[in-house]
Amino acid sequence: MQEVRDPELPGRLLTLERDAFVPLLRSRPDTDFALPAAACPGWTVRDVLAHCSAALMRVVEGRFEKGVFSPESNDRDIAERAGWTNARVVDELERGMTEAGPVLARGDGRLDVLALGEWVHAGDVREAWGAPGAYAGAGLPDALALLARFTRQKEHVPLHADLDDVDEPLHLGAVAASGPPARYLGDAATLIRLCAGRPVTPGTYELAGVREAELNVFG
Structure with missing residues (x-):
């Protein structure tokens, strides 16, 4: 569809x-x-x-x-x-x-x-x-929606994200891939950082089934 x-x-x-x-x-x-x-x-x-x-x-x-x-x-x-x-x-x-x-x-x-x-x-x-709101703020829901659509269009690595600060899970990447998707657990801003190839703080999230570098949609 x-x-x-x-x-x-x-x-x-x-x-x-x-x-x-x-x-x-x-x-x-x-x-x-x-x-x-x-x-x-x-x-x-x-x-x-x-x-x-x-x-x-x-x-x-x-x-x-x-x-x-x-x-x-x-x-x-x-x-x-x-x-x-x-x-x-x-x-x-x-x-x-x-x-x-x-x-x-x-x-x-x-x-x-x-x-x-x-x-x-x-x-x-x-x-x-050092200003607050980096990769967050009022535009975050729309940014996540645009990220999800872009990764699906590009058939990027499939990822199921359970976000600490967003009610619904986010599904990124190819929808028809074989096997279970990779999984992310953490806050939305850190997911944005990973997908944009920005530095992240170790230990603030969990990632399984994929390497951090593979999530970079701009790389």
């Missing part, structure tokens, strides 16, 4: 995150934007934000040339914004988080995962700043 897509899901996630994240960005001094983003080696917080705003504006403006979203393309996007003020980068990010949702809703779903990537990168910035 073909899965029914919710076309409003990516935009809803972006809007929820915009309303929480942009005020945080505007409250921080310029020096905080130069801090390293440990989850994205070699990038500063500003680099992460420039990458995020550029990716969203590509969606808004329909600019998808060959090699888009490759590491080289990402580096060019960041370099193009090198002369911008931090405030201008945040302004572009806010516009992208506002306008990309309707564009994604009209699409065929192949770019929906960009909303999840943006939400994860917002967690990367919070992590760099």
Whole structure:
């Protein structure tokens, strides 16, 4: 049975995150934007934000040339914004988080995962700043729903997740795989970290039937 897509899901996630994240960005001094983003080696917080705003504006403006979203393309996007003020980068990010949702809703779903990537990168910035809510917050239910759909589309490793802070189990990955799925027990934010290839705290979760690296959907 073909899965029914919710076309409003990516935009809803972006809007929820915009309303929480942009005020945080505007409250921080310029020096905080130069801090390293440990989850994205070699990038500063500003680099992460420039990458995020550029990716969203590509969606808004329909600019998808060959090699888009490759590491080289990402580096060019960041370099193009090198002369911008931090405030201008945040302004572009806010516009992208506002306008990309309707564009994604009209699409065929192949770019929906960009909303999840943006939400994860917002967690990367919070992590760099020691701010609360990294990989959690109001958008978490929509992020989990988008993660589940993306992993099913990619026929990723099947995983049954019993989440400490979510009532219903979450099923990730291929639905027609042979044998029982791998199992995860822990909180939702840690599962997001694992699936996004971010560092986790050992001993805070249980994982059986799969290695941590196999859960990375962006690797």
